[in-house]
Amino acid sequence: MKKSILRSITGRLLILLLMLSMIFSTGVFAAVDSEKTDTDNTIDTKATGDIGVQYRGHIQNKGDVPLPVGNFVSGPGELGSQSEGLRLEGLRIELTGDVPSGAGISYAVHVQNKGWMDTVENGDFAGTTGEGLRIEAIKINLTGLDGYEVYYRGHVQNKGNIPIVDNDWGWVKNGAELGTTSEGLRLESIQIKIVKTETYTALGDSIAYGMSATPGSGYVNLFYNDLKGMSGNEDLSLVNLGVPGYTSSQLLNQLSSDPTTMAALSKAKVVTVSVGGNNILAPVIASLAAAFSLDPTSATFPAELAAALAQPGAEDIITATLPTIQTSVTASVTQFVTDWPQIIATIKTLAPQADIVVATLYDPINTQDPLYAIFEPSIQTINHTIMTPGAGYKVADVYTAFATYQGSEALVNFNWYIGSLDPHPTTAGHELIYQYHLNAGFIN
Incomplete structure (x- = not known):
């Protein structure tokens, strides 16, 4: 047996x-198999974590905003407008909160008659004043800051809110181009936020x-x-x-x-x-x-x-x-x-x-x-x-x-x-x- x-x-x-x-x-x-499902720009994510962003700018007929001069819009608030037909001419962007040494935010704008201007960072001015030139597009990146991403979206002349993702107002992120570079259209407003990954x-x-x-x-x-x-x-x-x-x-x-x-x-x-x-x-x-x-x-x-x-x-x-x-x-x-x-x-x-x-x-x-x-x-x-x-x-x-x-x-x-x-x-x-x-x- x-x-x-x-x-x-x-x-x-x-x-x-x-x-x-x-x-x-x-x-x-x-x-x-390392499968990472990225959020891309399809999700209206919420700003989280200890690091944020603030920004201010120069707008046609209004000058420096927000007032009083020197104040900032806290992300993801809107800088500019969606119904006044005014061009965004320049802006400054900087990180807030517990920002590690060596970390920062960089950005470059595409300006009417000038094309892509040099990349600036950490509150430096991008764009123009006194020349009546519109910002047409922008790219924003984080530098030296692991574990976070920068999201942004805007309002463009004749196009409205961009980007549109799945029939809804979405976001681009991490250096993606927001706006246009060959259609002669002004960027009228922008929203920016920092998302902890x-x-x-x-x-x-x-x-x-x-x-x-x-x-x-x-x-x-x-x-x-x-x-x-x-x-x-x-x-x-x-x-x-x-x-x-x-x-x-x-x-x-x-x-x-x-x-x-x-x-x-x-x-x-x-x-x-x-x-x-x-x-x-x-x-x-x-x-x-x-x-x-x-x-x-x-x-x-x-x-x-x-x-x-x-x-x-x-x-x-x-x-x-x-x-x-x-x-x-x-x-x-x-x-x-x-x-x-x-x-x-x-x-x-x-x-x-x-x-x-x-x-x-x-x-x-x-x-x-x-x-x-x-x-x-x-x-x-x-x-x-x-x-x-x-x-x-x-x-x-x-x-x-x-x-x-x-x-x-x-x-x-x-x-x-x-x-x-x-x-x-x-x-x-x-x-x-x-x-x-x-x-x-x-x-x-």
């Missing part, structure tokens, strides 16, 4: 390993990456859409740094050495983490590769493994390797327990103001399956580590969500009986993971 059970486990493990070798191939292990940064493995979900329907995308719809998050951008195949140690290395990750976290308002599954799966693949003398980093590894598993005696090799697999998995799970506090501490250091939500691991294998007894204890160890009380983050208990699910749609693609062995969540599974991120009770 014991031999029969072992044969059953070995046979299923052989099939599982073959499938995993295809899913976690070399190309996938190496893949990194914030991100939702997703970290982890292929589940965070969105593998096996309908494009755009991974839990990260769904959660981002929900966050962005909340007041105060209008300019929140998404940076998805999930990497298929990543283990806890690889995530920790990413946090401590990757400039893109560090930059994204420095602006993070929300961080989610989904990692740990590959601490179980990766050593299984590595042990199998060693057993068949294969190189798991080779581009042809999946094909080589498929050929090896098809050879006579493959089951015997796997059976003999099972103790090694168990030892390797145990060591990798133990490494997760070691890595996890460092991962969280590093995230908190890089993103001290961010709300952090961490997902537990689900078990894709049915409780009646012989492989359940192999994977379940490791999953429980990782989840117990994640759910450490008082760790300073919220937990999306995906394990419980999947284990107690009563719906009709499959949450994972893993099903021996129909030959579907992908352990990733389905689109329905990603939807449930997203719902449990909402249920985690993050702070808005």
Whole structure:
């Protein structure tokens, strides 16, 4: 009987390993997708943060405004007018608030008969006075000020409010041209504001990456859409740094050495983490590769493994390797327990103001399956580590969500009986993971 059970486990493990070798191939292990959804000029963002902007100008028939001379309009108030047909002839722009040393704002104007004039900065005058020449266009940039963007919009002769985005008055930003340069039209008014850039940064493995979900329907995308719809998050951008195949140690290395990750976290308002599954799966693949003398980093590894598993005696090799697999998995799970506090501490250091939500691991294998007894204890160890009380983050208990699910749609693609062995969540599974991120009770 014991031999029969072992044969059953070995046979299923052989099939599982073959499938995993295809899913976690070399190309996938190496893949990194940094998806940033930019706000562009389509969102009427709110000025936030400790840094603002103020400006004053010179207007046809009015002279220096606002009065008394020397006063400023605070962003995003309007400088100029939309109904008087008066040209904006010159202006000064400067930052306000806790401006770091070396930071500033630069701007250049396109003037009638003169073209683009030299760029000036930090309150210097751009344009003309006493010459009766109109400003036709402007470009504005921030300098030396990470974590902020400058947005601006205006009113142009014969065109009205610009830019128009999705049938509404939008904004341009960060050096984009506002106005016209070849139509002889005056810029009549301008509004400027400084926006603090914030991100939702997703970290982890292929589940965070969105593998096996309908494009755009991974839990990260769904959660981002929900966050962005909340007041105060209008300019929140998404940076998805999930990497298929990543283990806890690889995530920790990413946090401590990757400039893109560090930059994204420095602006993070929300961080989610989904990692740990590959601490179980990766050593299984590595042990199998060693057993068949294969190189798991080779581009042809999946094909080589498929050929090896098809050879006579493959089951015997796997059976003999099972103790090694168990030892390797145990060591990798133990490494997760070691890595996890460092991962969280590093995230908190890089993103001290961010709300952090961490997902537990689900078990894709049915409780009646012989492989359940192999994977379940490791999953429980990782989840117990994640759910450490008082760790300073919220937990999306995906394990419980999947284990107690009563719906009709499959949450994972893993099903021996129909030959579907992908352990990733389905689109329905990603939807449930997203719902449990909402249920985690993050702070808005």
